[in-house]
Amino acid sequence: xxxxxxxxxxxxxxxxxxxxxxxxxxxxxxxxxxxxxxxxxxxxxxxxxxxxxxxxxxxxxxxxxxxxxxxxxxxxxxxxxxxxxxxxxxxxxxxxxxxxxxxxxxxxxxxxxxxxxxxxxxxxxxxxxxxxxxxxxxxxxxxxxxxxxxxxxxxxxxxxxxxxxxxxxxxxxxxxxxxxxxxxxxxxxxxxxxxxxxxxxxxxxxxxxxxxxxxxxxxxxxxxxxxxxxxxxxxxxxxxxxxxxxxxxxxxxxxxxxxxxxxxxxxxxxxxxxxxxxxxxxxxxxxxxxxxxxxxxxxxxxxxxxxxxxxxxxxxxxxxxxxxxxxxxxxxxxxxxxxxxxxxxxxxxxxxxxxxxxxxxxxxxxxxxxxxxxxxxxxxxxxxxxxxxxxxxxxxxxxxxxxxxxxxxxxxxxxxxxxxxxxxxxxxxxxxxxxxxxxxxxxxxxxxxxxxxxxxxxxxxxxxxxxxxxxxxxxxxxxxxxxxxxxxxxxxxxxxxxxxxxxxxxxxxxxxxxxxxxxxxxxxxxxxxxxxxxxxxxxxxxxxxxxxxxxxxxxxxxxxxxxxxxxxxxxxxxx
Numbered sequence: 001x002x003x004x005x006x007x008x009x010x011x012x013x014x015x016x017x018x019x020x021x022x023x024x025x026x027x028x029x030x031x032x033x034x035x036x037x038x039x040x041x042x043x044x045x046x047x048x049x050x051x052x053x054x055x056x057x058x059x060x061x062x063x064x065x066x067x068x069x070x071x072x073x074x075x076x077x078x079x080x081x082x083x084x085x086x087x088x089x090x091x092x093x094x095x096x097x098x099x100x101x102x103x104x105x106x107x108x109x110x111x112x113x114x115x116x117x118x119x120x121x122x123x124x125x126x127x128x129x130x131x132x133x134x135x136x137x138x139x140x141x142x143x144x145x146x147x148x149x150x151x152x153x154x155x156x157x158x159x160x161x162x163x164x165x166x167x168x169x170x171x172x173x174x175x176x177x178x179x180x181x182x183x184x185x186x187x188x189x190x191x192x193x194x195x196x197x198x199x200x201x202x203x204x205x206x207x208x209x210x211x212x213x214x215x216x217x218x219x220x221x222x223x224x225x226x227x228x229x230x231x232x233x234x235x236x237x238x239x240x241x242x243x244x245x246x247x248x249x250x251x252x253x254x255x256x257x258x259x260x261x262x263x264x265x266x267x268x269x270x271x272x273x274x275x276x277x278x279x280x281x282x283x284x285x286x287x288x289x290x291x292x293x294x295x296x297x298x299x300x301x302x303x304x305x306x307x308x309x310x311x312x313x314x315x316x317x318x319x320x321x322x323x324x325x326x327x328x329x330x331x332x333x334x335x336x337x338x339x340x341x342x343x344x345x346x347x348x349x350x351x352x353x354x355x356x357x358x359x360x361x362x363x364x365x366x367x368x369x370x371x372x373x374x375x376x377x378x379x380x381x382x383x384x385x386x387x388x389x390x391x392x393x394x395x396x397x398x399x400x401x402x403x404x405x406x407x408x409x410x411x412x413x414x415x416x417x418x419x420x421x422x423x424x425x426x427x428x429x430x431x432x433x434x435x436x437x438x439x440x441x442x443x444x445x446x447x448x449x450x451x452x453x454x455x456x457x458x459x460x461x462x463x464x465x466x467x468x469x470x471x472x473x474x475x476x477x478x479x480x481x482x483x484x485x486x487x488x489x490x491x492x493x494x495x496x497x498x499x500x501x502x503x504x505x506x507x508x509x510x511x512x513x514x515x516x517x518x519x520x521x522x523x524x525x526x527x528x529x530x531x532x533x534x535x536x537x538x539x540x541x542x543x544x545x546x547x548x549x550x551x552x553x554x555x556x557x558x559x560x561x562x563x564x565x566x567x568x569x570x571x572x573x574x575x
Contacts, residue, residue, distance in 0.1 A: 001187070002186065003185075003186045003187065003188050003189065003190065004058060004059045004060065004128035004188075004189055005056060005057060005058035005059065005060075005066070005188075006056070006057050006058075006071070006138055006185070006188055007054065007055070007065075007066035007067075007068065007069050007070050007071075008025070008054065008055045008056075008057075008069065008070060008071040008072075008073065008134060008226050009052055009053070009054045009055075009069050009071070009072050009073065009083060009086070010022045010052060010053045010054075010055075010073045010075070010130075011050070011051070011052035011053075011072065011073070011074055011075065011079035011080075011082065011083050011289070012050075012051060012052075012074065012075025012076050012079045013049065013051060013075065013076060018053060018073065018075060018127070019040065019053050019107070019128070020127045021036060021073075021128075021130045021131055022053040022054075022055050022229075022494055023038065023053075023371060024127065024131060024148065024152070025055055025057075025131050025134060026038050026055045026057065026146035026200075026306055026371060027148060027152075027200055027371075028145050028147075028149075029057045029130070029144065029191075030198065030200045031148050031151070032144040032147070032148075032180060032191055032193075032374040033142075033191030033192065033193035033194070034057050034058065034059060034188075034191045035057070035058045035059070035060060035061050035373055036055060036056065036057050036062065036142045036200075036371070036372065036373060037055075037056050037062040037064075037065060037370060037371070037372045038053065038054065038055050038056075038065075038369070038371045038372070039053070039054040039065040039286035039366065039369065039370055039551070040052075040053045040054075040369035040370075040551065041053075041310070041312075041369075041549070042303040042310050043310060044225070044306075044308075044309045044310045045478070050078060050079070050082065050258050052079070052083065053449060054066065057188065059188070059189050059190075059191060059192065060470050062291075062372070062477075062565065063477040063478070063480050063481040064477045064478040064481050064551070064552075064553075064554050065320055065551065066554075067086075067209040067553045067554055067555050067556075068086060068087070068088040068091070069083070069087045069088060069091050070087075070088060070092075070138075070185055071087075071091060071092055071093075071094060071134060071185070072084065072086070072087050072091065072092075072093045072094070072135060073093075073094045073095070073134075074093055074094070074095045074100065074102075075095070075096065075099075075100075076099070076100060077100060080093065080095065080100070080102060084183060086325055087107070088489060090185065090186075092107055092108070092109055092137065092185065093107055093108045093109070094109045094110075094111060094130075094133060094134075094137075095108065095109070095110055095111075096110070096111065096112060096113045097111060097112050098112045098114060098470045099114070103575060106478050109133075109137075109177075109178070109180075109181045109183055111129065111133055111174065111177045112132055113126045113129045113133075113174075114126045116129045116170065116173045116174070116177070117129045117170055119173070119225030120164065120167075120169040120170045121162065121166050122162070122166035122167065122170065122171070124160040125166055125167055125169070125170035126170070126338070127170075128149070128167045128168075128170030128171050128174065129170045129171070129173050129174035129177075130174060130337050131145055131170075131171060131174065132145065132170060132171035132172060132173060132174025132175040132176075132177075132178075133174035133175065133177055133178045134174075134178075135171070135174070135175055135178075136160055136174065136175035136176070136177070136178025136179050137178045137183055137184075137185050138185060138187070138188050139184070139186070139187035139188070140188060141184075142171065142172070142175060142408065143242065145171050146168055146171065149164055149167045149168055149171070150164055151229075151507060153167065156166055158183065158395050161403035168221070172312060173548065184356075188368075192373070196375050196376065197375075197376035198373045198374065198375060198376055199373065199374055199375075199376050199460050200366065200368065200372070200373045201228075201371065201372070201374070202298070202338060202368060202370055202371045203335065203338045203341040203363055203364075203366075203367025203368055203370060204226075204227070204229045204230045204271075204300075204341075204363070204367070204368050205229075205233060205361060206279040206338050206341035206342040206345070206367075206374070207230060207271070207297060207335075207341045207342070207344075207345045207361070208230055208233040208234060208237070208238070208345075208346075209342055210341065210342040210343065210344065210345025210346045211269055211295070211345045211346075211349065212238060213342075213346055213377075213379055213382065213384065214267065214345060214348075214349035214350070214384055215267050215349065215384055215386070216238070216267050216268070216269055216345045216349070217232045217242055217243060217244065217261065217266035217267045217268065218243075218244045218245070218248050218257075218258060218261035218266045218267070218268040218269075219231075219238065219244070219245045219246070219258075219268070219269055219270065220245075220247075220248050220253070220254045220257040220258055220268070220270050221245075221246075221247060221248065221254055221270050221271055221272070222247065222248050222249070222250055222251050222253070222254050222270075222272065222276060223247070224272055224273045224275065224362075225273060225277045225297075225301065225310060225365075226249070226273060226299045226301055226309075226310070226365040226368035226369070227271040227272050227273050227276075227297065227299040227368075230297065230299075231245075231271065235247070241353060243383065244261075249311070250279070251270075251272055251276035251277075251279040251280055252279050252280070253268065254270040254272070254276075254280070255279075255280040255283030255284065255287075255294075255296070255381045256283055257269050257270075258294045258296075259286060259287050259290075259292055259294060261284055261294075262292040262293050262294045262352075262551075263290070263292050263413065263421050264412065265387060265389065265410070265413075266438075267293070267295075267349055267352075267353070267387075268293075268295070269294065269295040269296070269297065269349075270294075270295075270297070271296075271297035271298075271299060272296070272297070272298060272299070272331065273298065273299050273300065273301050273309070274298065274300060274301060274303045274304070274307070274315075274316050274319070275303070275305070275306065275318060277296070277316065277320075277323065278299045278319070278323075280296060280323070281323045281324050281325075282324065283321070284323045284324050284328075284330065284358050285324030285325065285326065285328060285423075286423045287357060287358040288324060288328050288330065288357055288358055288446065289422075289423055289424075289425075289446075290420060290421045290422060290423060291351050291355065291357050291402075291420070291446070291449075292353060292356070292420075292421065293352035293356050293357060293358070293359075293363055293387065294358045294359070295345075295348045295349055295352050295358075295359050296358060296359075296360055296361070296391065297348075297360075297361040297362075297363060298316055298320060298360060298361070298362055298363070299363045299364065299365060299367070299368055299410065300312070300313055300314060300315065300316045300362060300363065300364045300365065300369070300473075301313060301364075301365045302315070302365075302547075302549050303315055303316070308549045310365070311365060311549025311550070312364050312365035312366040312474065312524065312549060312550065312551060313365070313524050313525060313547065313549065314364060314472070314473050314474065314475065314523050314525050314529070314530075315349060315363070315524070315526070315527075315529065315547070316362065316418065317332070317334075317362070317472075317502070317525075317529040317530055317533070318527075318529050318533075320332045320360040320362055321360075321417070321502075321503050321533070322363060323360075327443055327447070327559055328359075329447065329450065329503065330358055330359070330360050330503070331352075331355070331357070331358075331359045331360065331450065331453055331504070332359075332360075332362060332502045332503040332505055333347050333348050333359065333360070333361050333362065333456075333500050333501055333502065334362035334363075334472055334473040334500050334502050335349070335361070335362070335363050335364075335367065335473065335474075335500055336471075336472070336473055336474060336475075336476035336477070336498065336500055337367075337372070337474075337476060338367055338370055338371075338372040338374060339374040339375070340500055341363055341367055341370070342374070342377060343377075343382075343500075344361055344363075344500050345361060346382060346384065347456075347501070348360075348361040349384070349571050350383070350384065350385040350396075351387070351453050353385045353386055353387050353388075354385055354452055354453065354571075355407065355449040355450065355452045355453055356369060356387075356388075356407060356410055356449070357446075357449065362473060362502075363473075364473055364474040364524075366474045366551055380513045387410050388408075388409045388410060389409060389411075390408070390409035390410060390411040390412070390415065390416060390417040391409070391414070391415075391416070392415075392416035398574050399411060399416060399417040399418060400418050400427075400428035400429045400430075401418055401428075401429075401430065402420075402426060402427070402428045402430060402442065402445065402572055403427070403428030403429075404445075405441065405444060405445045405448060407449055407452065418430050419431075425438060425442055426438075426442065427440050428469070432505070450503075450504050451504075452507060453501075453504055453574070454505075454507045455506065455507075456499060456500075456501025456504075456505075456506045456524050457499070457501070457506065458497065458498065458499035458501070458506050458508075458509040459496065459499070460495070460496065460497050460509075460512070461483075461495065461496035461497040462487065462494065462495050462496060463495050463512065464493075464495070465493040465494050465495040466495075466516060466517040466518070467492075467493075467495065467516065467517055467518045467519075467520065467565060467568065468494065468495035468496065468497050468513070468516045468518070468519045468520065469482075469483050469494055469495070469496055469497070469519075469522070469561060470496075470497040470498060470513070470519050470520070470521055470541075471498060471521065471522045471523065472498075472499075472500075472502060472521070472523060472530050473500075473523075473524075474524070474551060475522045475523055475551070475552055476498055477551075478522070478551060478552040478553070478554050478557055479522045479552070479557060480496070480498075481554045482552075482554050482555075482557045482558035482561060483496050483561075485537045485554070485558050486558060486561065486562065491562055492562065494561075494565075495516065497509065497512070497513065497519070500503070502530070502533075503533075505537070510538075510539070512535060513534065513539045513541075514537075514538050514539055516539070516540065517540065517543070517568075518540055518541075518542060518568060519531070519534060519539055519540060519541040520541075520542060520543075520561060520564055521534070521541055521542065521543045521544070522543070522544045522546075522552060522557055522561075523543055523544075523545060524545070524546050524547060524551070524552070525545060525547055525548075526545060526547045527545075528542070528543030528545055529543075530543065531543040544557065544560050544564065
């Protein structure tokens with residue numbers, strides 16, 4: 001029986017260049033019609049240090065990075081010793097035989113990648129030898145990689161006439177080594193090409209494209225891992241009329257710049273990570289108080305302080321919902337996949353315009369380094385909401401924006417209507433006031449506007465079960481795969497719930513969650529942040545936490561869910 005997926009991990013020192021082979025291998029398979037997902041983890045230094053890059057190729061959509069490895073490509077002894085236990089019993093370790101000596105245990109294949117690569121006449125062809133070897137182990141048709149190489153290096157003026165034949169020669173040499181070795185990992189079933197166009201991109205690219213579709217006018221950003229590539233994408237691609245992109249000198253400048261742009265009627269955004277988001281706290285309070293639409297994307301990483309700047313985590317949820325002092329509850333949308341990064345960015349802008357205030361878009365380090373194929377969005381079917389601008393009917397400027405508890409049109413400076421950007425508590429016109437009744441009125445107005453955002457959609461499955469699993473953000477994929485296995489094996493009955501709209505939650509979803517005996521929340525933080533928030537809203541929620549800097553493994557999460565359910569069952573039996 002042919003295999004339906006393969007998991008390959010490339011491990012070594014940062015700067016050895018194996019990311020090129022990994023990305024290329026994934027892209028080649030996507031081009032052929034397979035589904036692929038990549039995952040990268042590396043230390044917080046410019047070069048060197050233990051780094052690994054994982055690729056999962058499948059005939060069906062990929063939900064997680066995969067647990068056990070079919071192939072480990074080890075570039076040094078430390079990588080071998082660190083990752084060998086993750087190789088499945090039927091898997092193989094591939095290594096450069098001129099650089100490393102491994103025990104002859106019947107599971108290791110030594111190939112002189114660098115030497116063979118240079119023999120093609122291309123000093124950089126070692127990656128092609130690796131790719132060819134992997135294809136041979138998987139019995140993958142040579143045409144898949146050759147087609148990829150021909151398209152990837154088709155620009156003769158840029159790459160030269162010899163690059164394609166040299167790289168194809170490298171692929172052939174690698175395949176020959178795999179065939180000679182006698183290793184056979186099984187043949188990957190042929191792909192079923194989807195009948196729709198696809199994009200192969202990472203989460204930060206998806207966020208950038210979503211912001212562009214939403215009508216972004218003004219982007220200001222300061223470099224910080226893992227959000228920097230959003231700034232880079234904007235600088236390289238987002239040019240043209242009514243588009244302004246600028247690298248500022250600090251996160252404080254970034255938040256104030258986009259507030260100014262939002263105040264002037266423009267759609268504005270910045271992207272940062274936890275430390276930078278902390279610096280934006282006061283500015284976010286201003287945007288909430290003055291009711292100015294902006295979007296702030298926080299690509300979460302391990303914390304606090306500098307923490308784990310190149311590892312993934314889901315520990316900024318408390319901060320995202322309540323970043324400023326005083327009574328503040330900001331809308332939060334958290335993407336759960338690369339594809340959702342695109343749609344979440346659009347939704348964040350729509351929310352900001354609809355309720356006229358700041359919206360937090362949460363992503364994660366795992367998405368910044370994850371490439372995945374997604375359905376190419378049909379932009380004509382994705383609604384974009386725009387600012388309700390105040391226009392005087394009689395030429396008078398007597399309109400008082402804050403007078404009503406209900407949301408009214410937004411007065412743009414230079415047009416009719418009153419001043420709208422006071423950071424102090426204000427009256428209906430926007431003038432400073434300390435009257436108790438005004439503070440009550442304005443506070444209730446600001447919180448009341450959140451009701452406009454309770455129509456977010458959500459996923460649900462097997463809703464009759466009394467115990468539910470409800471992840472958030474990037475834990476969605478592993479949790480869904482674990483849930484699928486539990487249901488498929490008939491282990492127990494579980495409901496499934498998920499939404500990227502975390503604050504406010506969709507009202508119907510909240511009603512359903514309150515009926516559950518227990519809601520299990522897998523999340524990557526120590527405090528169990530989302531389950532804590534759910535409990536304040538009347539949901540009996542409990543977290544399964546992990547704070548290693550890495551995503552959940554499906555098998556481990558599945559077992560933890562089952563263990564937690566068994567605890568409930570035993571306690572019930574004692575009652």
